[in-house]
Amino acid sequence: LSNATESENAVNVTEMNYVLLTDGENVTIPLLESDDLWRNPLFKDSQNTVILVTGWTSNINGSNKAID
Structure with missing residues (x-):
């Protein structure tokens, strides 16, 4: 990718x-x-779903451009 942002942090998908x-709650x-997400009784596949991906090039100690 010619315009990809290189992370300063190692990416560990685990x-x-x-x-x-x-x-009522947040489930991690x-x-x-x-598959655990799709099978979770709180996940409603009949409702609209938004997936926000953030933190790929940052960490908990730094700024998060997606929400700043």
Whole structure:
């Protein structure tokens, strides 16, 4: 990719998670266990779904351009 952003941080997909946001709670599901998200009783496949991917080139200690 000619315009890709190179991360200063090593990417470890085993540390990445989906976060299912509901009115009552937030459920964290490892990215590599996607089937657990689809099978979760709080996940409603009849509703619109938004997937926000962030943090790929940042870490918890730095700025997050997606939400700044």
